[in-house]
Amino acid sequence: xxxxxxxxxxxxxxxxxxxxxxxxxxxxxxxxxxxxxxxxxxxxxxxxxxxxxxxxxxxxxxxxxxxxxxxxxxxxxxxxxxxxxxxxxxxxxxxxxxxxxxxx
Numbered sequence: 001x002x003x004x005x006x007x008x009x010x011x012x013x014x015x016x017x018x019x020x021x022x023x024x025x026x027x028x029x030x031x032x033x034x035x036x037x038x039x040x041x042x043x044x045x046x047x048x049x050x051x052x053x054x055x056x057x058x059x060x061x062x063x064x065x066x067x068x069x070x071x072x073x074x075x076x077x078x079x080x081x082x083x084x085x086x087x088x089x090x091x092x093x094x095x096x097x098x099x100x101x102x103x104x
Contacts, residue, residue, distance in 0.1 A: 018048065026056025027080045030087035034077045035099045043079060046094045053082035055090075 034043075039057045047055045057079050061067075064074040079095065081087035 018044070019054075022047070022051075022055050024056065025058050026054065027058055027078075028054055028056065028082040030081040030084055032079045032081075032087060032091055032095055033099075034079060034095070036077050037073050037075050039077050039079065040098045043090070043094055043098050046090060047079075047086075050089060050093075051081070051086045053086050055082065055086060056080045 044057070057077060059075045059077055061075050066074075079087075079090060081090065
């Protein structure tokens with residue numbers, strides 16, 4: 001799907017359920033700093049389809065973060081994986097393409 005020159009990727013509706021032992025605020029042994037303030041739906045979708053072990057994402061607030069204002073733009077996002085193989089595959093197949101975006 002596209003709108004003019006902007007390409008829009010749809011997330012698969014059948015992947016709306018994230019396993020209870022995976023997802024938001026789940027930290028495991030292998031963490032990837034996304035160098036971003038958010039996690040793209042494409043990254044979560046990839047994990048739902050491809051990960052064999054547990055996985056999740058979490059955020060680390062910088063010194064500029066204020067919980068009263070919830071200035072989420074001043075935080076860093078991380079993807080986290082239980083096993084090294086999932087982390088490596090994620091990084092090569094989708095992670096590197098989605099890192100560095102602070103406009104989420």
